[in-house]
Amino acid sequence: MDYASAGVDIDLEGAAVASLVGALAKSVRPPGTPGAPVDLPGGFGGLIEFGDHLLALATDGVGSKLQIATMLEQWGGVGIDCMAMNVNDLLCVGAEPIAFVDYVAVPKPDPTIHAALGASLAEACRLARVTLAGGETASLPGIVHELDLSGTALGWLPKGQAITGEHLQEGDVLIGLPSSGIHSNGYSLVRKIVEHAGLAYTDAAPFDPTHPNRSLNRWTEGKPSLGEVVLNPTRIYCNPVVDLLNAAREEGGFNIDDIRAICHITGGGLSNLLRLHPSLGWDVHAPLPVLPEFDWLQKAGGVETREMYRTFNMGMGMVIAVRAEQANTVLKWLGERMTGVQIVGHVRNHGHRVTHALEGVEFSHY
């Protein structure tokens, strides 16, 4: 199986997005005024000017992971997923997330769902250290079959201190931050594989999901169910990445210029790294351990290894590229705050491609 056969036409999506973007005009807000756009490679978060600061917006939804949550009536993690997808993107430009708004669309209002979403969003705000500054709940029976959840996060940073990737150079060290599970991408393929395997999400997971780099968000007793594993909430990297950025900007030991690039591993898997620089390459020669659900998904779905790394995070949800001289200092700093952080590779001048310890895992297109 592969992602495209799960019903996701990446080319068609690309063409559709290109149509939308192509129709957009330049901003009417002139440089130097609040709201003027700031161009930045990578495109994780949209930056605008605001006096001595830059503000960043990110907007994203939870996607088809929601369908599994709705089927199981377990919405306790989806607010965290929604938050994570947005704030993790803001971190990539060096912004500190400060506020969030949610958009909920349902066929009809359901206090049970909304109470669960509220609790999940409150937990997400605590984890991401942001204010929930508003939200909208829309009842749209003619438009949605079932719950859709998206949101927008706002972040800020001092002007001139964006993480842009422009200072990346050969030899920079890649530090990998472990993921908590599948996060919020690739669920069309997950659902297809689970269906193909003839399993219910309420069945016990057909593998041992225990892993030192993460804990599971449980709602049953006993052996973890498949649903508990695949719905485990996306990791929010604000802690420790915001603190890392602040330490780099304020305290010395390492400098903000030492943090060369930050990459949120989302849909597209490792190929996301290619967004950060137009010509340099990325060699992930010492990858983080693969979480057990990915091994099972690959086997149960007969998915090629390369396709797995192009669809899923495979155990690494964020990559921070650091100047080689400071790599051990930053690694130690991060390691004191998060379990499982390790040096996973280096920036190389071997073409605009991602290479990997596993043969055949190589990407030259995002």
Place this chain on the structure above:
Amino acid sequence: MDYASAGVDIDLEGAAVASLVGALAKSVRPPGTPGAPVDLPGGFGGLIEFGDHLLALATDGVGSKLQIATMLEQWGGVGIDCMAMNVNDLLCVGAEPIAFVDYVAVPKPDPTIHAALGASLAEACRLARVTLAGGETASLPGIVHELDLSGTALGWLPKGQAITGEHLQEGDVLIGLPSSGIHSNGYSLVRKIVEHAGLAYTDAAPFDPTHPNRSLNRWTEGKPSLGEVVLNPTRIYCNPVVDLLNAAREEGGFNIDDIRAICHITGGGLSNLLRLHPSLGWDVHAPLPVLPEFDWLQKAGGVETREMYRTFNMGMGMVIAVRAEQANTVLKWLGERMTGVQIVGHVRNHGHRVTHALEGVEFSHY
């Protein structure tokens, strides 16, 4: 007919939203730091601290108006609707909108739809004078039947200069700003009435839609179709309201304290005014002329007058409450920039209710 019989259960929606809000915790961001929440009556836009400024976020979608646009394959106005619903809310707290992000959910990507949305959002950015700082297009065949479109707007204002309604007093003058049509609320009822009337949206409008306070966004030649009237884009009030706020803050003639409250007339119609003050009343004794589509909808649907004013804007999309001494100055200023602006009533100390020139149009609950 009424709004509830069109399938919208306002009480259930209220209970659902209360469940969500009730589950939310206080913000973890302490007062005085970027992102700390700022409490404000009315609740149109969510305000947070940001140094010497306040930032405001608003999030909203187009709702079931989209179903008519999709049926007619006419998406040219829905980006403007989406922008308007958000930026008009920001204006109510005295914020200048500066950036916007959109969220598009479709069952599958369609370059035709996305190109139309892109063009519509570009036009909306121009009208609202904001930067499109990002967006997300999600393909969710299991979640949405057809296009859903929502967005989030970011605005700013100087600290201490929010429009809060707290200085409202008896005798303040209400200036009404004309709407361009039905805007983006009440479409469940619109659709039910059109169906009941046995009309197609491609039929010629069964009334003369000409009105000096607005022009129609046309896509046919000849007599305007019913679809062209009901899909006319929501008016974006940034021009002239942002300029009004700037003039009040900078130039003198009138002062920001003279602008006592601003109300975006959305779902709930005139009852929205009750959100602005906990005890004062609102007497709309000289209303703006009703747009012809509302007269037709009322007659064709047999809708009670009070229900019309609780569901639709009836020709007035925004109300600005101004200190009596400055009312004529502000009216003249606005009148030079927008056709059809007039004094529509006064703030009164006659209980926490809205009264109106038409008997029976009275609201004491939002």
